[in-house]
Amino acid sequence: MHNTDPAAAAPVAEPIIRVEGLAKEYRVFDKPEGLAASVRALFHRTSRVVQAVKGVDLTVGRGEFVALLGPNGAGKTTLLKLLSGIITPTRGTATVLGHVPWERADDFRRRFALVMGQRNQLWWDLPAAESFRLHQEIYRIDPARFEKTRDELVDLLGVRKLILQPVRELSLGERMKLELVAALLHEPEVLFLDEPTIGLDVVAQHTIHEFLRDVQRRRWMTVVLTTHYMKDVAALCERVVVITRGDILYDGSLAEIVDRFTTHKIVTLDFDEAPDRSVIARFGFPCEFRGPQVVLRIDRSRIADVLPGILGSAGVRDVSVEDVPLEEIVAELFRSDARAAAVAEASR
Amino acid sequence: MSGSLEAVRPAGPLQGLRTWWTMLKICLEERLVYRGDFALGTLMRFLPIVTQVFLWTAVFGATSRGDIAGYTRNDIVAYYLLTMLTRAFSSMPGLAGGIARSVRDGSVKKFLIQPVDYVSFLLAARVAHKLVYYAVAAIPFALVFFLCRSYFPPVPDATTIAAFLLSLALSFLLGFFMEVTLGMLGFWFMEVSSIVFGYMLVQYLLSGHMFPIDLLKGTPTGIAGVSLADVVHWLPFEYTAYFSSAVWLGKVKGAQLVSSLAIEAGWVVVMAVACRVAWWRGTRRYSAFGG
Numbered sequence: 001m002h003n004t005d006p007a008a009a010a011p012v013a014e015p016i017i018r019v020e021g022l023a024k025e026y027r028v029f030d031k032p033e034g035l036a037a038s039v040r041a042l043f044h045r046t047s048r049v050v051q052a053v054k055g056v057d058l059t060v061g062r063g064e065f066v067a068l069l070g071p072n073g074a075g076k077t078t079l080l081k082l083l084s085g086i087i088t089p090t091r092g093t094a095t096v097l098g099h100v101p102w103e104r105a106d107d108f109r110r111r112f113a114l115v116m117g118q119r120n121q122l123w124w125d126l127p128a129a130e131s132f133r134l135h136q137e138i139y140r141i142d143p144a145r146f147e148k149t150r151d152e153l154v155d156l157l158g159v160r161k162l163i164l165q166p167v168r169e170l171s172l173g174e175r176m177k178l179e180l181v182a183a184l185l186h187e188p189e190v191l192f193l194d195e196p197t198i199g200l201d202v203v204a205q206h207t208i209h210e211f212l213r214d215v216q217r218r219r220w221m222t223v224v225l226t227t228h229y230m231k232d233v234a235a236l237c238e239r240v241v242v243i244t245r246g247d248i249l250y251d252g253s254l255a256e257i258v259d260r261f262t263t264h265k266i267v268t269l270d271f272d273e274a275p276d277r278s279v280i281a282r283f284g285f286p287c288e289f290r291g292p293q294v295v296l297r298i299d300r301s302r303i304a305d306v307l308p309g310i311l312g313s314a315g316v317r318d319v320s321v322e323d324v325p326l327e328e329i330v331a332e333l334f335r336s337d338a339r340a341a342a343v344a345e346a347s348r
Numbered sequence: 349m350s351g352s353l354e355a356v357r358p359a360g361p362l363q364g365l366r367t368w369w370t371m372l373k374i375c376l377e378e379r380l381v382y383r384g385d386f387a388l389g390t391l392m393r394f395l396p397i398v399t400q401v402f403l404w405t406a407v408f409g410a411t412s413r414g415d416i417a418g419y420t421r422n423d424i425v426a427y428y429l430l431t432m433l434t435r436a437f438s439s440m441p442g443l444a445g446g447i448a449r450s451v452r453d454g455s456v457k458k459f460l461i462q463p464v465d466y467v468s469f470l471l472a473a474r475v476a477h478k479l480v481y482y483a484v485a486a487i488p489f490a491l492v493f494f495l496c497r498s499y500f501p502p503v504p505d506a507t508t509i510a511a512f513l514l515s516l517a518l519s520f521l522l523g524f525f526m527e528v529t530l531g532m533l534g535f536w537f538m539e540v541s542s543i544v545f546g547y548m549l550v551q552y553l554l555s556g557h558m559f560p561i562d563l564l565k566g567t568p569t570g571i572a573g574v575s576l577a578d579v580v581h582w583l584p585f586e587y588t589a590y591f592s593s594a595v596w597l598g599k600v601k602g603a604q605l606v607s608s609l610a611i612e613a614g615w616v617v618v619m620a621v622a623c624r625v626a627w628w629r630g631t632r633r634y635s636a637f638g639g
Contacts, residue, residue, distance in 0.1 A: 026637070086460050088635040102635060109463040121458055123374065125381045130374050137370040138464040140363060 013061025016190060016222045017083065022092035023246075024053040024078050052078040054246040055092065060224065062189075065216055067233040067254075068226040070243035071334045076226040079243065080192045083224070084114040096190055110139055113183035117195040120175070121182055122167045128178040129163040132185060139186035146185065153181040156211050173204030180208065184215060191216075193225040197232055209235040230326040242330070244337045254326075261333055262324045265303055267296045269310065270318040283310060367464070368472055375476030390485040394492055397428050417562040423597060425499040427560055429492065430593035435557065436485065437516045438523030438588035440474060444547075447531025448540040451634065460631065467528060467623060474524055504598060511605055515592040518612045523588050525619035532623060535630030554580050556590020562599065581608070584615040 029047045032038060053075040060066055068076045081087045082094060085101035085108070094101060099108035115121075122131045136146045154160045157177040167175060176196065183191065193212075197205045213236055216223050227233060233240060233254065240257050242250040250257060269275075271292045280287055280294055283306060288295045298306060303321065311319060401424075408421045419427060447470070450456040459466040493500075504512075530547055534540050552558050567576035580586050591608060594600045600608055 084461055086457050086635065088632075104460060106463040109461065114461050119454070119457075123378060125378050126374065130377060134370055134374050137367040138462055140367075 013063055015059050016062045016064075017058065017060040017094070017096050017224070019056055019058040019083075019094045020092055022053060022056045022058075022079075022082060022094050023051065023090050024075075024082060024087065025090045026050045026052055051246050053082065053089075056243075056246075056248055058241065058248065058251070060222060062222055063216075063220040064239055065213075065223045065237045066225070066239045066241060067237035068224060068241050068243060069233065069330055070226075070249075071338075074243045075246040076243055077194055078246075080114065080194050080224065080226060084112065084192050085109075086114075110186060111188055112190040112192065113186070113188040114192040115179055115183045115194065115196055117176065117193075117198040120167075120179070122175065122178060124168050125166055127164045128167055128182065131167075131182055132163070135182055135185050141186055149185055149187065150181065153184055153215070156214060157181065157207060173200045176200060176204070177208065177211075180211065187219060189219075189221060191221055191223045193223065193227075195227055196225065197227065197229055205229070205231060206235075212236055230330065234326060242333060244334060245341060249333065249337055258323050258326070258329060261329050262300070264297045264299050264324065266322045266324060267298050267303070267307070267310070268320045268322070269294045269296070269313075269316055271315045272317055273315065275313070275315060279313060364468075368468055371464075371469055371472035372476055375473040376479065379476050379480040390481075390488045394432065394488070397432065400428050401425055417560065417565060418599065419560055419562065422499045423501070424560075425496060426501070426597060427593050429496055429499070430596050431557060431589045433489065434516060434519055434589050434592040436481070436489075437478070437592075438519040440523050440527040443470070443474065443524070443527040444531035444534075444540060444544050447528065448534025448537075451534040451630075452538060456634075460635075467627060470528060471524065478520070501597060504596060508595060508598065511609065512592055512595045515587070515595055515609060515612060518609070518616055519588050519592055521616045522584060522612065522619060525616060525623050526584065526588075529619055529623040529626050532626035532630050535626070535633050551585055551588065554583060554585040555588045556586050556593070560594070561586050561590045562594075582611065584612075584619065587612040587615060 026049070027047050028050050029045045030041075032041055032046075056075075056079065068079065070076050078087070082089055083096055083101055085104045088102040097108060097111050099105055101108065122128050123134075132146075132150055135141070136143070141149070151160075154163060157180070159174060159177045159181070162170060162174055162178065163181075167178065170178070180196070196212075197208055200208070209232065212223070215221065216236075223236075225232065225237065238253055240250065240252065240254050241248055242257075250260075252260075271294070274289070274292050275294060277289060280289075280296075283296070285296045285298050285306075287297075296310075307319075307321075310316075404421060404424045407416070408424075414420060415423070447456075456466070459469065503509075526547075530544060531540065533543060537543065554561075561577050561580055564577040564580060565575050568574075569576055569579055587608075591600070591612065595605065
């Protein structure tokens with residue numbers, strides 16, 4: 001049966017997370033250096049207000065996989081804490097699955113999960129299977145369904161034989177995998193991940209990517225992830241939200257971020273032998289020589305014009321044209337924002 | 349996802365109990381990992397009693413009186429041994445400090461995110477802790493009580509034994525809720541160890557751990573006809589050590605026994621409410637300022 005209605009073919013996702021003007025301010029006390037100053041601080045403490053999140057608007061639809069990117073201290077984790085109800089905002093509103101998260105209703109808490117890469121939820125001295133059993137009770141998971149879900153999840157991650165071993169004996173990567181299983185046992189509709197792959201090796205990262213992608217698609221789960229690894233983003237997220245200094249700097253597709261924030265492409269030429277530098281320099285693009293290989297950064301608008309000429313140079317054996325790596329784009333984005341902030345600060 | 353709704357079992361009246369039972373079982377397993385710690389610790393705990401016995405022997409040696417505040421030398425030894433037993437129920441080593449630490453290091457977050465009640469969880473953990481402790485400590489306790497059997501008066505009647513057991517159970521709950529409330533202060537103060545230390549000091553003096561509260565009967569308070577013992581009687585402390593021992597030794601009887609049990613039960617309720625309020629206000633503060 002064919003449906004010709006274009007709206008039905010690409011249904012607008014039901015909004016699961018709605019955030020409006022959400023702001024969180026902290027009062028932090030300055031801890032002065034030195035003993036004398038510390039004694040003075042006992043009587044008079046100086047404090048200042050830190051705006052961790054300043055008036056964020058965000059809507060996330062069901063089944064979206066969103067990456068929150070930003071430098072350290074940008075407010076990513078604060079935003080996740082607000083959305084999972086650990087903290088209350090200074091201003092603004094948010095609903096997740098129709099609930100105000102910081103009211104912490106049990107009905108809400110049964111429907112989401114938060115995994116923090118640097119924090120344990122599993123019982124340290126017991127096998128993970130015991131923590132799972134506790135989750136079965138506190139989330140009231142039907143026993144048959146619990147076993148099925150658990151087996152499915154541990155098999156997907158290949159950790160079945162680890163669940164009977166005390167957690168403290170496991171490696172960081174193994175523990176993280178079991179943390180993810182524990183968090184997904186109650187089949188949450190919304191999953192918040194705070195740097196889930198931090199400190200993991202490439203193989204473990206890859207396994208976790210595959211796993212998350214698979215489970216997210218199968219369950220049509222809404223996932224919001226913070227990370228510093230662009231591999232996570234490239235592997236998992238279609239939508240990227242860049243946060244700097246508590247503000248959303250960019251919210252859009254991963255493809256668009258590349259489009260919008262890069263002016264050039266990376267062209268790599270392989271020669272039979274190290275080429276004459278002056279010949280390459282003649283093209284007038286920034287270039288880098290690596291023996292028989294040359295890497296050029298060429299304006300995207302000019303690539304079609306200049307590439308034939310370059311390829312015509314004697315001795316070119318192979319060529320590749322690539323986008324600027326995501327790491328570089330994001331780093332540049334953070335840097336330019338920091339510069340803009342400095343300029344704004346100076347002009348005040 | 350409608351599937352996840354089907355997966356949730358309905359909340360029957362027994363569901364809460366089931367969850368708690370599972371928590372208890374898991375806490376028990378966890379405690380058993382550390383069972384070795386207990387065995388030696390238990391015997392060591394009897395050592396201070398030896399000093400107390402020597403002290404009181406000296407006191408009785410220096411006086412011609414057969415009893416002090418109604419306690420003979422034998423009564424005193426029996427009193428301290430019984431106090432040890434009561435404190436095995438009411439003392440909560442590490443509870444307040446552990447709660448404050450969970451606030452400081454952020455592990456308390458788990459109880460904000462998951463649909464599980466922190467106080468119930470702490471209770472399960474503490475019951476498990478105690479059960480494992482009793483399992484290990486039963487033999488040294490039995491040994492010491494057997495060796496010291498000559499100090500004890502004849503075994504009291506069934507009613508007194510029942511009142512004694514009830515007072516022990518209540519002393520566990522009272523000690524638990526008091527320490528939990530204290531630990532919740534961690535939401536306001538970074539470090540509660542000095543507060544806990546102050547509490548221990550007051551506790552040591554006024555619970556009867558140091559001496560039977562009867563000794564305070566002659567101590568005036570400045571209010572006519574009211575002794576310090578009368579004041580302490582209305583405070584929660586003596587119910588965590590003195591009271592159960594006094595019941596077994598037949599010092600508290602009849603109507604006074606009933607009213608004392610009522611005061612103890614009253615304090616259990618007060619502290620249970622207090623720790624809830626502290627949790628509620630503390631988490632609100634935590635959410636507003638930290639996280």
